[in-house]
Amino acid sequence: MAFLNRADWYDLARATNWSPRYVSEDQLFPPEMSDRFGLSLEQWEAYDEPFKISYREYVDVQSRKDADAYSVRAALARSNFYDNADAGWQSILKLHFGALCLTEYSAVPGESKMARFGKAPGMRNMATFGALDEMRHTQIQLYFAHEFVSKSRQFDLAQKLLSTNSWAAIATRSAMDDTILGRDAATLSIMLTFALEQGFTNLQFLGLAADAARAGDFSFSNLISSVQTDEARHSQIGGATLKVLIANGKKEEAQRAVDISFWRQWRLFFTLTGPAIDYLTPLAHRDKSFKEFIQEFIVAQFERALVDLGLERPWYWDFFLKSIEFYHHSGHLEIWFVRQTVWWNPAAGVSAAERAWLEAKYPGWNAKWGRLWDVIADNVRHGRTDKLYPKTLPMLCNICGLSVGSIPHEGHSNRGYWTEFGMRRYYFCSEPCQWIFNLEPLRYQDHKSVIDRLLCGDIQPPDIEGTLRYFDLMPGERGEDAHDYAWAWPELALDPAAERPSQEAA
Amino acid sequence: MTEATDFMLNNKVGPVIKTGEIADAVIEAVREDNPGKTFVIEDNLAYVRIQTDGECIIRRETMEAILGRPFNMQELGVVLASFAGQIESESTHFRFYLTRTL
Numbered sequence: 001m002a003f004l005n006r007a008d009w010y011d012l013a014r015a016t017n018w019s020p021r022y023v024s025e026d027q028l029f030p031p032e033m034s035d036r037f038g039l040s041l042e043q044w045e046a047y048d049e050p051f052k053i054s055y056r057e058y059v060d061v062q063s064r065k066d067a068d069a070y071s072v073r074a075a076l077a078r079s080n081f082y083d084n085a086d087a088g089w090q091s092i093l094k095l096h097f098g099a100l101c102l103t104e105y106s107a108v109p110g111e112s113k114m115a116r117f118g119k120a121p122g123m124r125n126m127a128t129f130g131a132l133d134e135m136r137h138t139q140i141q142l143y144f145a146h147e148f149v150s151k152s153r154q155f156d157l158a159q160k161l162l163s164t165n166s167w168a169a170i171a172t173r174s175a176m177d178d179t180i181l182g183r184d185a186a187t188l189s190i191m192l193t194f195a196l197e198q199g200f201t202n203l204q205f206l207g208l209a210a211d212a213a214r215a216g217d218f219s220f221s222n223l224i225s226s227v228q229t230d231e232a233r234h235s236q237i238g239g240a241t242l243k244v245l246i247a248n249g250k251k252e253e254a255q256r257a258v259d260i261s262f263w264r265q266w267r268l269f270f271t272l273t274g275p276a277i278d279y280l281t282p283l284a285h286r287d288k289s290f291k292e293f294i295q296e297f298i299v300a301q302f303e304r305a306l307v308d309l310g311l312e313r314p315w316y317w318d319f320f321l322k323s324i325e326f327y328h329h330s331g332h333l334e335i336w337f338v339r340q341t342v343w344w345n346p347a348a349g350v351s352a353a354e355r356a357w358l359e360a361k362y363p364g365w366n367a368k369w370g371r372l373w374d375v376i377a378d379n380v381r382h383g384r385t386d387k388l389y390p391k392t393l394p395m396l397c398n399i400c401g402l403s404v405g406s407i408p409h410e411g412h413s414n415r416g417y418w419t420e421f422g423m424r425r426y427y428f429c430s431e432p433c434q435w436i437f438n439l440e441p442l443r444y445q446d447h448k449s450v451i452d453r454l455l456c457g458d459i460q461p462p463d464i465e466g467t468l469r470y471f472d473l474m475p476g477e478r479g480e481d482a483h484d485y486a487w488a489w490p491e492l493a494l495d496p497a498a499e500r501p502s503q504e505a506a
Numbered sequence: 507m508t509e510a511t512d513f514m515l516n517n518k519v520g521p522v523i524k525t526g527e528i529a530d531a532v533i534e535a536v537r538e539d540n541p542g543k544t545f546v547i548e549d550n551l552a553y554v555r556i557q558t559d560g561e562c563i564i565r566r567e568t569m570e571a572i573l574g575r576p577f578n579m580q581e582l583g584v585v586l587a588s589f590a591g592q593i594e595s596e597s598t599h600f601r602f603y604l605t606r607t608l
Binding site for chain 1: 513514516518522524550551552553555578580581583584585586587588589590591592593594595596597598604605606608
């Protein structure tokens with residue numbers, strides 16, 4: 001049977017706007033759900049989605065992707081890769097599936113909102129496929145994670161994390177709700193598909209896929225790069241929105257949406273992907289550093305696309321470039337220190353050889369973070385276990401929910417940012433997070449950080465054990481040092497399994 | 507920030523493709539479909555980055571000749587994990603491009 005070329009019928013077939021007679025345009029497309037920028041249906045007619053696909057083609061392409069991912073997994077299922085993998089790599093799998101399986105699902109209502117409330121037919125069409133994409137990402141990643149549930153209880157978090165009150169879950173829900181549930185279709189197309197999916201997901205789903213392939217985890221590498229092929233398509237929804245907005249004099253508002261979302265997602269992704277690539281991936285399998293992946297996917301690729309569409313770099317761009325050098329190093333150290341509060345076993349990743357790699361990739365690493373790890377290693381060797389865990393929780397930001405980190409040593413450059421609003425003071429990790437709050441304090445005023453919850457008495461008893469139970473992290477799920485501190489004895493760095501000297505008296 | 511500026515000031519476009527048969531065919535096809543252009547191919551084991559300046563076209567007929575079988579351009583979507591520049595996706599070709607030159 002002969003088919004017409006898609007280009008010959010596509011524009012006509014997806015021309016599904018009509019003039020409502022029984023309701024007003026605003027009743028059909030309420031601005032708070034559809035378009036806060038106030039463009040008319042006619043203005044949205046100019047929307048032209050650049051990555052077109054028909055339903056027939058979609059089904060065909062997606063079935064091939066699934067056949068590929070599931071068959072690679074089936075072929076490698078008996079290879080016992082997991083059992084033989086380094087504990088750091090096992091932690092990457094726990095971290096990835098826990099953080100992402102249901103976060104993908106939280107994107108389904110976002111795509112669905114665009115599919116129903118988008119005023120452009122092309123947006124509705126592409127977002128329908130986008131919603132199916134995100135369901136696929138949820139299902140396939142839960143399926144892959146399930147294989148490991150018998151290996152470690154920590155894989156349960158793939159199902160569980162996002163419905164807990166763990167700091168990571170609160171931070172993720174807050175960012176995704178601000179991006180998806182709390183935005184109209186036009187704004188969320190920019191915040192979700194453009195700022196997140198055209199940018200940062202590349203780091204976790206392609207950067208990490210490269211490391212996975214080097215580590216020999218072809219099943220995982222193939223899975224996550226397959227997920228990113230869907231993102232490559234539906235992430236194009238937002239770019240087309242930007243063109244319509246700029247053409248209709250809404251550049252400033254569009255820019256603000258990009259700037260808010262880019263920063264919120266950056267705060268999440270340096271926490272998620274930074275430690276995975278620079279510390280948890282076994283040294284022998286590393287190639288590019290996290291910074292180099294950012295330079296490839298964010299600086300050279302995403303930022304370039306942003307400028308080409310007619311927008312400016314976010315106003316905090318210089319600080320963003322600076323933060324690439326330190327955010328995830330401080331973040332990793334922090335996570336390792338509060339490792340009981342996470343569902344994977346953080347690998348310190350600071351043996352002598354790993355330090356040499358870090359110093360080469362980030363000149364000055366030893367003088368900043370290495371000095372702190374020296375103290376921790378010394379505490380390990382002297383059996384000062386009480387010093388290996390925090391006595392209190394770190395200060396958390398009222399927007400991103402993540403730790404207020406900075407560069408150690410350089411006069412401890414940490415500084416506070418706060419805003420007085422209503423009856424209280426809100427604290428922020430950085431100027432961009434404070435800027436986001438100050439734009440719309442009413443939007444954010446009722447959100448309580450973990451620290452707020454502790455001070456308000458939501459967490460009882462207000463100690464570490466009470467906090468862990470509030471996080472719904474039970475014994476067996478809580479993180480421990482991935483290599484049982486072997487890295488603290490430099491002479492054992494190359495053979496973590498070797499017997500270590502008895503600990504010196506403290 | 508000299509280093510970062512170097513990354514920003516580029517006019518690179520092109521696909522980032524999961525490694526395999528299609529990626530190999532695209533590497534061959536872009537040289538034929540974009541005569542006179544220089545391509546940089548970066549193999550990252552899980553994905554291949556194929557880049558050139560300004561514009562990069564991949565034509566269906568070229569892919570068919572290389573693969574020796576019918577090829578629907580949407581098959582590229584099975585392995586197209588990311589790309590630099592903007593995209594134009596037609597049944598006859600995919601095109602990656604930038605509208606402004608830096």
